[in-house]
Structure formats: structure tokens, C-alpha cells
Amino acid sequence: MRLDVITIFPEYLDPLRHALLGKAIERGALQVGVHDLRSWATDVHKSVDDSPFGGGPGMVMKPEVWGPALDDVAAGRAEGQELESSLPHLNKPRHDDIEGVAPTPYVESRPEEDKPLLIVPTPTGKPFTQADAREFAAEEHIVFACGRYEGIDQRVIDDAARTYRVREVSIGDYVLIGGEVAVLVIAEAVVRLIPGVLGNKRSHEEDSFSDGLLEGPSYTKPRQWRGLEVPEVLTSGNHALVDRWRREQSLKRTFERRPELLAKAELDAQDKAYLEELDNGD
Ligand code: 6GU
Numbered sequence: 001m002r003l004d005v006i007t008i009f010p011e012y013l014d015p016l017r018h019a020l021l022g023k024a025i026e027r028g029a030l031q032v033g034v035h036d037l038r039s040w041a042t043d044v045h046k047s048v049d050d051s052p053f054g055g056g057p058g059m060v061m062k063p064e065v066w067g068p069a070l071d072d073v074a075a076g077r078a079e080g081q082e083l084e085s086s087l088p089h090l091n092k093p094r095h096d097d098i099e100g101v102a103p104t105p106y107v108e109s110r111p112e113e114d115k116p117l118l119i120v121p122t123p124t125g126k127p128f129t130q131a132d133a134r135e136f137a138a139e140e141h142i143v144f145a146c147g148r149y150e151g152i153d154q155r156v157i158d159d160a161a162r163t164y165r166v167r168e169v170s171i172g173d174y175v176l177i178g179g180e181v182a183v184l185v186i187a188e189a190v191v192r193l194i195p196g197v198l199g200n201k202r203s204h205e206e207d208s209f210s211d212g213l214l215e216g217p218s219y220t221k222p223r224q225w226r227g228l229e230v231p232e233v234l235t236s237g238n239h240a241l242v243d244r245w246r247r248e249q250s251l252k253r254t255f256e257r258r259p260e261l262l263a264k265a266e267l268d269a270q271d272k273a274y275l276e277e278l279d280n281g282d
Contacts, residue, residue, distance in 0.1 A: 001139060001194055004033040004073045005183055006066075007146040008048055012180040016187060024197045035078050037146075040069040049148070058150035066145070066156040073143050074116055074163045116141035118164035119186060120157060121179030123149065125168035128186055130209035132169065136186070137193035144186070146179035212265035214258060216249025248274050255279075 005013050013034045017025065024030035038046045042064065049059035072078040117139050136142060143164065145152065160166050171182045192198045208215040219230040233245045251271055254261050255278050262275065 001029065001137075001191070002031045002033070002141045003144070003187060003191075004035060004078070004141075005144045005146065005180075006035045006037050006069050006073060007144075007178075007180055007183075008037045008148075009146075009178065009180055010034045010036050013183065015184055020197070021187065021191050024191050024194065027196070029194055029197055030191060033073075033078065035069065035073060037065060037069055040065045040072070052150070059148070060150055061147050061152040061156070063153040063156045063159075066152055067159060070118070070143070070145065070156070070160050070163065112165065115163060115165050116143055118143050118145060118160050118166045119183075120145045120147065120152070120166065120168045121171065121182035121186065122147065122151065122168050123170050123173075123175050124151075125170040128169045128171050128182075128189075130189070130207070132167075133186075133189040133193055136190040142190070144179070144183045146183060148178045149175055212261055213250045213254045214261070216246055216253055244270075247271065251275055252278060 003016070005016075007013060013032075015021075016032050016034070021030065021032070025032060037048055041048055047062070048065050049061050052058065052060045069078075117136065119136075119142060121144065145156075145160075157166060157168065169182075169186070171185050176182060193204060198204060204210065206215065219234060223230050223235065231245070233241050236242070251262075251267075251274055254265070255275060267275070
């Protein structure tokens with residue numbers, strides 16, 4: 001998988017190179033490119049935003065900067081990038097290599113399914129879920145466009161749909177200064193699901209949300225610590241009892257913390273009976 005991030009704060013994306021994601025890069029499972037949006041600014045001040053039409057607070061990011069940035073990154077001709085030779089237009093000169101020639105828009109000719117995925121993090125997007133993470137983990141090329149929270153001129157998003165499959169996503173009901181931290185969140189959720197990155201398939205099958213429920217508590221040695229015991233069933237050696245206990249802990253936690261998830265979870269008769277008991281307060 002290849003990830004490209006376009007941002008006015010490239011240093012914010014440094015964590016992408018570390019820990020889990022760093023390992024994926026070393027193993028060749030992941031390539032990451034981080035691009036400074038300002039390198040596409042055309043005026044002496046390198047400005048990337050302007051006041052909103054219609055008035056109001058804040059600034060809106062400029063289409064003339066975002067348009068070429070998204071074109072170049074889609075085509076693999078952004079600064080310092082080595083992309084797969086199968087990508088079109090690799091040998092085309094950059095528009096700014098030819099003096100006096102107007103920038104040429106990137107004209108899309110690829111079929112829909114060959115378009116890279118463009119993720120635009122925004123508090124106004126659709127909520128990002130584990131199901132989205134699973135879907136995104138199968139992508140070959142994901143580009144993230146980080147805007148400040150007042151947003152990017154909407155025509156940029158509309159125009160990008162000619163080159164990309166576009167998804168505007170939110171990571172929760174709160175407002176961040178910009179999309180950078182959301183990109184770190186989404187990238188981590190996605191990359192850990194790429195086969196061979198986490199190394200233990202069972203550990204994602206049992207993740208919270210995989211079956212629509214929260215995972216229950218975990219314990220390790222010692223059996224007794226600060227006067228607290230590990231639940232006895234876990235040391236019983238009875239796997240069927242352990243499985244049933246874990247299922248109930250998962251149901252209990254979901255019931256207490258995220259009851260709205262239960263409506264969509266796959267529940268059998270035994271699960272329903274247990275939830276009934278919880279609901280009756282026993
Ligand atoms: Cl994805 N971006 C920004 N800027 N703020 C957010 C968000 C995303 N999700 C919640 N708040």
C-alpha cells in the first residue's frame with residue numbers, strides 16, 4: 001500500500017514513520033509520502049488560504065493550490081516521489097518545468113476502480129468506523145488531504161472526484177485544528193489490518209468492533225497482584241468456560257458503555273438471555 005499525505009504541517013506526520021507503521025515500511029508493505037501543500041503555492045507569500053465568500057470567520061483553503069497538488073500526487077509526479085511505473089503520466093514534465101506554459105489539469109481517463117482513494121478528514125464527514133478501516137486496508141493507493149477545520153473550497157472536493165474516489169470522513173464528534181491527527185488515527189487503524197503487518201490474524205478477528213461488540217478485560221501474571229485476583233475461570237483450563245466467560249464480559253461491557261451497539265451485533269439465544277439478565281439488574 002502507498003499513502004500520500006498533503007499538509008501544511010509535514011512534521012506533524014512524523015509518527016507515521018515510527019513504531020507499527022515504521023515496521024510496515026521496513027518490510028516493504030507500506031510506502032509513505034508527505035507533501036508540503038505550500039510547495040504548490042504560487043504567490044511570494046506562499047499563501048494557501050483566503051477569506052470566505054459570503055463572509056464569516058476563519059479562512060478557506062484555496063482551490064488553485066489544492067487542485068495542482070492533488071493532480072500531481074495522483075499522477076505520482078509530486079516532489080521526491082518514486083511511484084509504480086504502471087501509473088500514467090510518469091514521464092510528463094511537471095507543469096512548472098516549462099516556463100510560460102499554463103498549468104495543465106490532470107485529465108482523468110482511468111476507470112473508476114483504478115482511481116486512488118482520496119480521504120479528506122473533516123468534522124463534517126461520515127463517521128470513520130472499523131468497517132471503513134477494513135475496506136481501506138485493501139486499497140493500493142490512499143491520498144489524504146489535510147485541511148484546516150474551516151475547510152477547503154468545496155470545488156476542490158468536487159473536482160477531485162474526476163481523479164479519485166473521494167471520501168470525506170470524521171473521526172468523532174469534536175473539532176480538531178486540522179486533519180493531520182485524524183490522518184494518523186485513520187492510517188494506524190488501516191495499516192494494522194494489512195495482511196502480514198500485525199502478524200497475528202486472530203488478534204484482529206477478536207478486536208473490539210469486529211463482531212460489533214467491545215472486547216472484555218484481559219489479564220496476565222501474576223495471579224494475585226496488590227490483593228486483586230485474576231478471575232478464576234481464566235486459570236481453570238476449561239476453554240469452553242473461558243470462551244463463554246469472555247463472551248459475557250464482552251456483552252456486559254458493551255451493555256454498560258455502548259448499549260447502542262447491541263442493536264446491530266450478531267447475538268444468539270444464549271447472548272440474548274444473558275443480556276436479559278443484565279437488563280433485569282442481576
Ligand atoms: Cl477528520 N478533522 C478535523 N479537522 N476535525 C475533526 C475530524 C477530522 N474528526 C473530528 N473532528
